[in-house]
Amino acid sequence: MEGMGNEALGYLGAGIGAGLAVLGAGIGIGNIAASAAEGTARNPEATADIRTTMIIAAALIEGVALFGEVIAVLLVLK
Amino acid sequence: MLTTGFIVLSGGLLDPNPGLIFWTTVTFLIVLFILKKFTWGPMLSALEEREKSIQASIDRAQTAKEEAEEVLKKNRDLLAKADAEAEKIVREGKEYGDKLRADITEKAQTEASRMIATAKEEIEQEKRRALTELRTEVADLAVKGAEKIIMANLDAAKQKNIIDSMIKDLSENRN
Amino acid sequence: MKRFSALRAGDFTRIAILIIPLLFGFGTFANAASDAGHGEAAAHGEDGGHGGHGEESAGDVIMHHILDSNKMEFDPFGSFALPKLVIGGFDLSITKHVVFMWLAAIILLAVFLYVGNYYKRIGSRKAPGGVANVMEAIVQFIRLDVAKSNIGEGYERHMPYLLTVFVFILVLNLLGLIPYGASATGNINVTLTLSVFTFFITQVAAVKAHGIKGYLAHLTAGTHPALWIIMIPIEFIGLFTKPIALTIRLFANMTAGHIVILSLIFISFILKSFIVAVFVSVPFSVIIYLLEIFIAFLQAFIFTMLSALFIGLASSHDESHEPEAAH
Numbered sequence: 001m002e003g004m005g006n007e008a009l010g011y012l013g014a015g016i017g018a019g020l021a022v023l024g025a026g027i028g029i030g031n032i033a034a035s036a037a038e039g040t041a042r043n044p045e046a047t048a049d050i051r052t053t054m055i056i057a058a059a060l061i062e063g064v065a066l067f068g069e070v071i072a073v074l075l076v077l078k
Numbered sequence: 079m080l081t082t083g084f085i086v087l088s089g090g091l092l093d094p095n096p097g098l099i100f101w102t103t104v105t106f107l108i109v110l111f112i113l114k115k116f117t118w119g120p121m122l123s124a125l126e127e128r129e130k131s132i133q134a135s136i137d138r139a140q141t142a143k144e145e146a147e148e149v150l151k152k153n154r155d156l157l158a159k160a161d162a163e164a165e166k167i168v169r170e171g172k173e174y175g176d177k178l179r180a181d182i183t184e185k186a187q188t189e190a191s192r193m194i195a196t197a198k199e200e201i202e203q204e205k206r207r208a209l210t211e212l213r214t215e216v217a218d219l220a221v222k223g224a225e226k227i228i229m230a231n232l233d234a235a236k237q238k239n240i241i242d243s244m245i246k247d248l249s250e251n252r253n
Numbered sequence: 254m255k256r257f258s259a260l261r262a263g264d265f266t267r268i269a270i271l272i273i274p275l276l277f278g279f280g281t282f283a284n285a286a287s288d289a290g291h292g293e294a295a296a297h298g299e300d301g302g303h304g305g306h307g308e309e310s311a312g313d314v315i316m317h318h319i320l321d322s323n324k325m326e327f328d329p330f331g332s333f334a335l336p337k338l339v340i341g342g343f344d345l346s347i348t349k350h351v352v353f354m355w356l357a358a359i360i361l362l363a364v365f366l367y368v369g370n371y372y373k374r375i376g377s378r379k380a381p382g383g384v385a386n387v388m389e390a391i392v393q394f395i396r397l398d399v400a401k402s403n404i405g406e407g408y409e410r411h412m413p414y415l416l417t418v419f420v421f422i423l424v425l426n427l428l429g430l431i432p433y434g435a436s437a438t439g440n441i442n443v444t445l446t447l448s449v450f451t452f453f454i455t456q457v458a459a460v461k462a463h464g465i466k467g468y469l470a471h472l473t474a475g476t477h478p479a480l481w482i483i484m485i486p487i488e489f490i491g492l493f494t495k496p497i498a499l500t501i502r503l504f505a506n507m508t509a510g511h512i513v514i515l516s517l518i519f520i521s522f523i524l525k526s527f528i529v530a531v532f533v534s535v536p537f538s539v540i541i542y543l544l545e546i547f548i549a550f551l552q553a554f555i556f557t558m559l560s561a562l563f564i565g566l567a568s569s570h571d572e573s574h575e576p577e578a579a580h
Contacts, residue, residue: 109421114417
């Protein structure tokens with residue numbers, strides 16, 4: 001890894017960081033969707049509530065993932 | 079590849095820009111105040127009013143339903159009471175009628191038997207009177223006959239004996 | 254023949270709904286094409302590194318679309334410059350995002366002043382029709398599901414702010430999706446301002462509900478005084494975490510969406526092939542476009558809901574301290 005200067009390392013870090021952030025978001029939202037589906041299967045009456053909660057939680061998790069993205073972007077900026 | 083291209087930020091995505099902040103504030107506040115005065119005010123009050131009136135109608139309907147049920151119950155009670163009274167009246171009437179019938183029958187019978195008794199008594203009286211009359215007539219007739227016979231067989235002594243024995247017979251009969 | 258005669262009105266609507274984003278995609282396509290025309294020479298230099306020896310690389314073009322600028326551009330029809338004002342050392346120039354914010358404000362005022370007038374005229378006796386009906390659905394939704402359930406009692410005072418912020422962000426987001434449009438919410442300054450508004454309202458509500466002493470007491474979170482020296486800075490920073498999260502969430506969602514769309518479209522330019530364009534670039538762009546429309550609504554709703562939630566948390570009257578909602 002000798003030919004890599006600081007910039008290259010910066011880009012590398014940004015890429016890996018962004019990838020990990022998206023990975024985390026994917027796992028998190030997948031869990032939410034699974035729980036929501038199971039909850040709806042058990043109790044079809046609460047479908048609307050579960051759906052609202054699911055969407056809110058998904059948006060919040062995406063927000064966190066985008067924190068990671070922003071940090072990656074900052075990393076590249078420097 | 080593509081990614082190396084677009085991550086390069088020439089202008090910077092995270093530039094602070096006070097001018098933009100100022101304009102944003104101004105625009106947002108203007109929109110907020112205008113909308114608050116002209117739209118959200120009337121709209122929210124109209125929505126609340128509608129909610130209240132719907133709730134009031136529901137309450138009124140509920141009260142009316144309860145009242146109607148009460149009235150219905152009262153009516154049913156009255157009806158049941160009226161039925162019971164009617165039955166009682168009918169029953170009493172029948173009893174009274176029966177009693178009356180029995181009374182009248184009894185009285186009639188009593189009356190009848192009384193009249194029969196009276197009639198019987200009268201008949202007895204009439205019979206006795208008739209007998210008495212008959213006796214008187216027979217006595218008269220007997221006297222007259224005796225007269226005649228006596229007159230036919232007139233003899234002083236015989237006459238006197240016959241008269242004495244007749245008087246004795248008469249007094250014996252009389253007694 | 255049989256197939257065509259079987260199409261009915263509903264089918265036409267569906268087809269139109271599917272084709273319009275396609276047209277948008279093409280619009281941005283055309284937009285990008287003109288820029289890519291500049292960057293075509295650079296596309297060859299793409300492989301050699303970043304910003305090689307062309308005028309602009311694809312990255313620059315994308316950034317060009319995302320960032321604020323002092324010119325309103327209507328490629329390929331031309332562009333005109335916006336006035337630059339410098340007042341007292343502050344750069345108050347009117348940039349593209351400011352113009353779009355004004356456009357959004359005008360649209361909002363036009364629609365909602367009509368609706369407000371409608372309600373003043375007709376009032377609450379009749380069921381509303383038309384535009385007022387749609388807006389009433391939105392207002393009722395925010396009033397009941399967002400404000401009332403999160404703030405509890407006393408929610409009427411915050412309704413105007415929540416409603417305004419919801420429709421404002423919504424229109425700004427949607428404006429970014431039309432051709433030649435840019436979403437002002439993709440600029441961190443704009444979202445920062447809105448978050449600061451929420452922050453102020455939250456703190457004022459907290460002070461009103463608990464008083465100054467109660468407000469300061471919340472900073473210590475009911476721990477032993479010996480821990481105060483640690484707690485107060487942490488709580489103080491935690492006070493700012495939520496608005497910063499709001500800012501970055503909205504900003505990053507909008508910006509990332511645009512970047513994805515533009516990147517997908519630029520793939521075909523960089524690889525310079527039609528097959529990729531038809532089978533990969535445009536369909537994916539259309540899909541992401543539809544996703545972006547959904548995200549526009551969703552992010553406006555999330556911003557409003559989280560604002561209501563923070564206001565409700567700050568002005569809650571029970572003294573139980575639940576851990577601050579992690580996000």
